[in-house]
Amino acid sequence: MKSLNSLNLIWNNFKDPQRVKFLVKLIKKEIESLGKSLNLMEFCGGHTHVILKYGIDELLKDYVNFVHGPGCPVCVIALERVDLALELAKKPEILLCSYGDLMRVPGSKGHTLVSLRAEGYSIKAVSSSLETLKVAKEFPEKKIIFFAIGFETTAPHTAVLIKEAYKNKIDNLFVISNHILAVKVLDFLLKSEKKPFVEAIIGPGHVSTITGSKIYESIVKEHNIPIVISGFEPLDLLQAIYLIVKQKRENRCEVEVQYTRSVTKEGNPKAQALLEEVFIIRDRFPWRGFGDIPFSAYGINSKYEILDAEKRFPLDISKLEENPHCLCAKVIKGIKKPTDCKLFKKICTPQNPLGPCMVSSEGACLAYFKYKVGNLYV
C-alpha cells in the first residue's frame, strides 16, 4: 500500500484547494477581459460528474455555462439496442454478459437486464471483457454473448477478447459490438440544426488516450471551435478551461491537450491497430437522441464473423417510441438540463431510473441527482 500512499500525494496535488482557488481567480480575470461569459461543452460524462461533485460550476458561476455533452456510452445507447440485449437474454440457450451500468437501463417495455435476471434468465455483469472467457469455460452448455458497449476507450478490450476467442477456437462465445465513435457524434451534433450554443469543447480524456488528439483537428477547423482535451481531476478541468479561455483571448482555435500525462497527438498505435484489424466501421448506427448517425460505430470484421452474434442470432427489433416525458434524448445533446425534466427526482431516481442518464455512472441526470443542491432545498 506504500505505493498507493505515494499516489495519494499526487492525487492530493490534483485537488489542492489553494491551486484551485488560484486558477479560478485567473480564469475569472481572463473571462472578464474577454467581456462575456463562455458556453463550454464538456463532452465526457466523467467530466460532468467531476464538475458537479466538486462544484466547479458553482465556482465559475456567471463566468462559464457548462453544457453537458453526449460522452456517456450507456446514455447514448439506442432503445432498440437495449431491446436487442433484452430479447437475446430471453433465449434459453443464451447467457448474456455486459458491463454493469447497462444492466439497469430500461428497455421499451420497462424491463431491464437486472429484472430479467431476477426472473431467472441467464445474465451476468462483468467488469472486463476478458471475464467472459472464464464464463464461457464455466458454462459450456450455454452460448455466451458479450454485449459490448463503450466508445473507443473500451473497444480495444473487446478487440482483444475477439482475437483470443478466435485464436483459441472457443465455440460458445459471441460478441455484439455497440462500440461507438466519439468524434463522429461530436461532428454530427455540431452540424445538426437543433444544437446547443457552445463556444468551445472540453475534449474527452480517455477516448483520446486511444485515438490521439489528432482526430479532432478536422472538427476544430470545420466548426471553428477550440477543443482542449482534459484529465479528470478538478485541477485538470480548471487548467483545460484556462487554456480554452486563453485561446479565446488570443483568437486562436486549436486542439490542445491539457491531459498530457495520458494523451499524445498520435494516441495508442497498438490499440488503433487492434481496432483496425478486428472492426469495420458500420454504414450507420442508431444513437439515442440522434437517430442514425453515418459511420459512427464499429461492427465486427468479416474475418471474425463466426463470433458476431448479430449474424449468428439475428433478431428483428422494431423501433419503439421513447417515454415521451423522459428528456434523456435532449439531455444527451446538451439542449436540456436534467433539472428541466419533469420526471427528474420525482419519478425518475437512481433506484427507479426511467432513462439511461439516471442509470449510468457517467450520466448527467445521475450527477445532478447525486451532487446538485437544488434551490428548493437549501
Added chain:
Amino acid sequence: MKVEKILLSHGGGGEETLALIKNFFLKYFDNPILGNLEDSAIILNSFSKLAFTIDGFTVKPIFFKGGNIGKIAVTGTINDLVVMGAKPLYLTVGFIIEEGFKIGDLEVILQTMKEEAIKNGVTIVAGDTKIVPKGEVDGIFITTAGIGEILYEGISCKNLVSEDLIILSGSIGEHGACILAEREGIGVEIDLESDCNSLFSLVEPLFESRLEIHAMRDPTRGGLSATLHEWAYASSVVILVEEEKIPVKPQVRAFCEAFGFEPYHLACEGRVVIALPEKEASKALALIRKHPLGREAQIIGKVIKKSSFPQVLLKTLYGTHRILENTSGELFPRIC
C-alpha cells in the same frame, strides 16, 4: 482424540455437542449463569429501563486486520446498546458453523469474544450452536443479542433540531476499507487496521456528565453518510457537514481514489457520531478527546434547518456545496 475440525455430529445435540459446549464455549465464556446450561438464562431485573437488541455477523474474511468476526459480534451489539444510552450487561450468542471449520480458528474467535466481553463488563449468558453441511454457510456466522441498562434516557434519531452540532469521534472508513481491500477483485495490500472497537468507555463520561445529547449513532453499514441521512429523514432536517473537518486517514483516501469509493460510504465499527446543542459541544468534545479512541474527534457540521425536504449537504474543500450522496445499491455485502 483431539478434534481439529467441526463435524456435523457437533450439531447433533448429543455427546459431541455437549463436548463442544464444555470444551470450547464454556472454556471461554464460563460464568455462573451460562454454566447452568439451562434452556434460558435467569438474569436479575435491574428495575430500570432496558435496551435490547440483536445483530447477525457474516463478515468475510472472518479474520481481518484489527479483528475477527467474534470481536465484531461482541462490539457491534455492545455499540448498538451504547448509542441508545445504555450500559451493556448481558449478551447471548448464536453460532452457525460450517462442517469442517477449524477448531483452532473457532478458539481464536472465542478468545477474542471473551476478551471483548470482559473489557466491557458484559456477561455472555446464553448461547446456541448449529452445524450445517459444507457449503451451506461460509465458515462461520455469529448472531449476538444484548441487553443493557439505560444510563441516559431520550437519545433518538428523531431528536435533531436546528443549530445542533455534529461531533464525529475519529477518522472514518477504516473498517470498510480493510474488508474491501481483501475482497476478490480488489485484493490490495493496505497498511491499515479495522477501527472495530467497543464504544462504551468512550461515551460513558458523556452519559455521566449529563450534557444534553440529542442523537448518537455508530456509523456502520452505509458509513457516515447513511447515519446522517437516517437522522435527516427521521428528524426532517437539513444537515451540513464540512469535508475539511471530517478526519480520513491517508490510506483510506488513497484506497477510495484508487477504487472509486467515497470514505463517507465506508463502514466504521468503532466510531460514534453525536448530535447535540451548540452550547454543549465544546464540553462534549473535550470529554471525548480525553479517551484514546476519541483523540481525533471533530465537530464536523451542523443541522442548518428544519425542512420537509431532508437533505445532507457537504461543503467541499473549495467552499462549494453539494449533496452528500446516501449509500445505495451495489455496496458490498458482508462487511459485518
